[in-house]
Amino acid sequence: METKTVHKWLWVWDFDKEEDWLNEMAQEGWALESVGFCTYTFRRCEPGEYIIRLEMRSKDQDYEDFLRETGAELIGRVFLWIYCRRKAEYGPFDLFSDIDSKIAHLQRICRVLWIAGLANLLIGLANSLNPGFWPSWINLLCATLLMYGLGRIQGKKEALEKERRLHE
Amino acid sequence: MRDTPALTEATYYILLSLVTPQHGYGIMQQTEALSLGRVRLAAGTLYGALSALCDKGWIRPLSAEDAGRRKEYCLTDKGMEILKNEVARLRELADNGEAILGKENGDGDQNRT
Known part of the structure; x- marks a missing residue:
């Protein structure tokens, strides 16, 4: 499967822009596959197949299990940030609804x-x-x-x- | 009469979903189904709400043996009381609204001078 790696520096206060960028990539058919410090690896997917979300939360196994239970996949963790994605066919995907x-x-x-x-x-x-x-x-x-x-x-x-x- | 303020829609639907024991994803699905898609609980929000409601003692996690792999929650007696009070409060709101609007619509001509 075709993959590509992008090195990109993003400021922590622009985490919503980072999320927007990752979702634009997913819309173009590149799903975030793994993540590291300033390193994003994407794998070819159907355009719009995934919705990507990120969140700062200290390590919490219970929460990670909870996310998986709701159909989300954990892509990775960089410092205190977790990156996850869910197939768009399951409906809108957000981490916070209020x-x-x-x-x-x-x-x-x-x-x-x-x-x-x-x-x-x-x-x-x-x-x-x-x-x-x-x-x-x-x-x-x-x-x-x-x-x-x-x-x-x-x-x-x-x-x-x-x-x-x-x-x- | 009441010692708790009005519940948020999210809290109300979480409590309502837990009248029968349910795991997190079940609560999300049931809330969405009951509200015909209007109220959607996101995972992070629901997770925070569940731990806050456990702290208040309105719900409790079922022990691991009962629940199996996924963590299930159920309403406590206190939670049931809160929920019943809320339903009574909502009924009062709806009844008053309908009584006044109903009168306006029904014999509006007489009321308007």
Whole structure:
């Protein structure tokens, strides 16, 4: 079966764009088959055969079994992100069907970015006071990016919270 | 009279589906069938709702021996009480709506001045 591998860098705050891109690929007849750090491997499929979804969630065997039970296949896991797909013939496929669970998902992403950002900031500061082998600017750059990402996800979360208030 | 707020549609249909023990995918299918496709529960949302409802003690997982391979859930006595209260509340809403709209439609000419 024909496969192709694409290397692509995507920012964590653009995870919805990443999902859109993977679904466009599936529409064009390329189903995501496996996933690694910045590496996506696709296999030829019928155009529109699969719907792809991704989600940040810490490792939870129960949840993975639950997903399989609903007809979804787990494609892979990169850090805390899980990638899954389901055949489109089973009907629309989403991981979140209400605004509260979408907000909770963004909240989980915020928490991880916040912890990782803070850790990089502290390590960067400690290294700049006590210069060693590892240059501190790398950690400070990471901290800046993670905090930027946090702001972007926070913005998405606030937009949903505003929407929830309107519909209550 | 009531100590719980109105249930969301998702919660209502989950409880209703669990009057007889059911696994996760069964809840999704039953909810969709009962609401004629209007209410769809996604896996992540349902998974979160099930654990929240277990924490509240409205539903409980069946022990592994009863359930087999898939994890099944059923309503607790408390969950059944909540569900019955909700049905009564919804009936009141619907009855009031029909009473007032029915009157308007039925003898609307007399009511409008």
